[in-house]
Amino acid sequence: MKVVVVGAGAVGAACAFHAASAGLDVTVVDRGPVGAGTTSRGEGNVLLSDKEPGPELDLARLSRALWDEAGDELGAASFELEPKGGLVVASTGEGLAALGEFVARQARAGVRVERVGNVRELEPHIAPGVPGGVHYPQDAQVQPVLAAAALLRAAVERGARTRTAEVAAAVAGRNGEVTGVRTAAGETLPADAVVNAAGTWGGEVGRRLGAPVEVLPRRGFVLVTEPLPPMVRHKVYSADYVAGVASSDAGLETSCVVEGTRGGTILIGASRERVGFDTTMNPAVVARLAAQACRLFPFLRNTHLIRTYRGFRPYCPDHLPVVGPDPRAPGVVHACGHEGAGIGLAPATGALVTAHLLGRPWRGADPAAHTALLPDRFLTPKGAAQ
Incomplete structure (x- = not known):
């Protein structure tokens, strides 16, 4: 054939x-x-x-x-497959309860999940006061x-x-x-x-x-920091990221996603908006993503961004x-x-x-x-x- x-x-x-x-x-x-x-x-x-x-x-x-x-x-190693695991965190008690319901459904479907009370045991540099989260050991990353x-x-x-x-x-x-x-x-x-x-x-x-x-195209921005010593161990994101992925809203949506790379840079996302194939740089989106990331990981306030990039996610209705x-x-x-x-x-x-x-x-x-x-x-x- x-x-x-x-x-x-x-x-x-x-x-x-x-x-x-x-x-x-x-x-x-x-x-x-x-x-x-x-x-x-x-x-x-x-x-x-x-x-x-x-x-x-x-x-x-x-x-x-x-x-x-x-x-x-x-x-x-040829494509940097890294089974780093994911950590989903909630910013409020109500958010943690909603995350728990979502996690229970995933566990019944065969996903490995580990509830975490003290998220700083997994991510020492995360902001204090995070009420809890869920560790997903199967999450991974490639280049x-x-x-x-x-x-x-x-x-x-x-x-x-x-x-x-x-x-x-x-x-x-x-x-x-x-x-x-x-x-x-x-x-x-x-x-x-x-x-x-x-x-x-x-x-x-x-x-x-x-x-x-x-x-259809859905535009998204990603921020890249200067290389740092290992500071973020997992892919860490806020629980509202899941809602953003599932949303069909045409307007701008952002939810905090932070992860390190083998090269030492830290990647920060994620934004979603339906603007056709418009590639225009939007500094307001960059500032919003950076602010969300700094709230989750305060050390980022003293870190330089070296670049941003943007592209289009192809999605069906x-x-x-x-x-x-x-x-x-x-x-x-x-x-x-x-x-x-x-x-x-x-x-x-x-x-x-x-x-x-x-x-x-x-x-x-x-x-x-x-x-x-x-x-x-x-x-x-x-x-x-x-």
């Missing part, structure tokens, strides 16, 4: 890695370098802690195991561009090819099935299947392939990724709309896409167990996009 994967970010690289590992003939096409889009604008989160029980958490649990497998196969590059390099070692080009349209056979893609330069690449792993541009690529899906074959265009398989969870969910998405291509389970991914992610959910009975 010839497979063209559109997109060389973390999700596209994972699709290529698993498909090539299964013996498929894979070509990865992107108009830019590996990981140059949304992948390069994220923190590298591999999280279970922020997900309600349901389809996304099911995919995240599989993906967490597959990240460990990738670390064993490719060398965890996202290195992770995408490692997966794509491994795919090439297994026979995949890469091309720098922009996909302009699908090429269809006499029965409407996809037989390849045509690039903007007019070249035709033959394919039995085309994987739409174009991230924020997944909606546009889907349209060009004859299978539009509603993937129901906040679930769209993964699976599209019935409107036989041969098109979607793998996009992961919002801020694309890095964490990439390996499981790649395995699930490969399972759909093979028509059987692959690396623990069974299409029958992930039907809630199929594009069918966005279609009317007549088959038109909603």
